[in-house]
Amino acid sequence: MKTILYVGWALSLIDLTDILEVILILIIYAHPYPEKSLVNQAMLERVSSNPDIVIRSLYDLYPDFNIDVEAEQRAVDQAQLLVLQHPMYWYSSPPLLKLWIDKVFTHGWAYGKGSVALKDKSLLWAVTTGGEHDHFQIGDHPGFSVLAQPLHATAIYCNMRWLNPVVVHGAYAAAPDSLHSQIEHYYARLASWKED
Numbered sequence: 665m666k667t668i669l670y671v672g673w674a675l676s677l678i679d680l681t682d683i684l685e686v687i688l689i690l691i692i693y694a695h696p697y698p699e700k701s702l703v704n705q706a707m708l709e710r711v712s713s714n715p716d717i718v719i720r721s722l723y724d725l726y727p728d729f730n731i732d733v734e735a736e737q738r739a740v741d742q743a744q745l746l747v748l749q750h751p752m753y754w755y756s757s758p759p760l761l762k763l764w765i766d767k768v769f770t771h772g773w774a775y776g777k778g779s780v781a782l783k784d785k786s787l788l789w790a791v792t793t794g795g796e797h798d799h800f801q802i803g804d805h806p807g808f809s810v811l812a813q814p815l816h817a818t819a820i821y822c823n824m825r826w827l828n829p830v831v832v833h834g835a836y837a838a839a840p841d842s843l844h845s846q847i848e849h850y851y852a853r854l855a856s857w858k859e860d
């Protein structure tokens with residue numbers, strides 16, 4: 665079976681069966697305009713040198729929003745760490761990621777009696793924002809402990825281990841040094857996620 669995977673900065677055709685045994689970290693990437701991305705693209709380029717990582721770019725795989733649920737569940741089955749990476753859109757995710765969760769996290773697989781597919785896997789939310797860090801301080805706009813609640817609750821409901829989110833702030837205006845260090849932090853978190 666040939667499945668389009670997003671590997672680093674190039675779209676490649678890879679036989680999924682070749683990598684079934686080696687996926688430790690699965691990044692589900694949801695950027696509606698991947699070719700226009702700066703920050704998420706830089707993050708993927710940085711982490712793609714980690715051989716444990718497989719990236720699935722939802723908007724490249726499913727431009728028609730017709731998600732192949734079985735293929736997605738097979739990919740998740742192989743991973744120990746599931747990363748949901750996307751730009752923040754209206755304090756939430758782009759719509760295809762929400763649809764992906766709705767479709768892929770099925771009753772009897774993700775939750776419900778006897779469901780073990782996600783049990784003890786880790787979930788990491790990796791999100792980029794236009795807003796700077798202080799935009800999200802409580803009292804101004806809701807902070808990340810609030811914004812993360814739907815995903816955090818989903819992780820708990822599916823018996824997953826919730827990791828502290830990675831947030832890359834200031835996508836438009838941050839100084840290059842700041843973006844660079846935030847992206848390095850993302851790389852380091854993925855390299856050492858088992859210690860979280």
Ligand SMILES: Cc1cc2nc3c(=O)[nH]c(=O)nc-3n(C[C@H](O)[C@H](O)[C@H](O)COP(=O)(O)O)c2cc1C
Nearest residue numbers: 701702703704751752753754755792793794795835
């Ligand atoms: C439709 C839309 C909604 C957005 N909503 C938010 C938001 O709620 N909060 C925020 O900080 N940034 C928001 N942004 C800014 C994006 O998060 C930002 O463009 C993105 O993180 C940059 O990443 P990229 O270079 O990979 O595209 C929004 C952008 C768009 C286009």
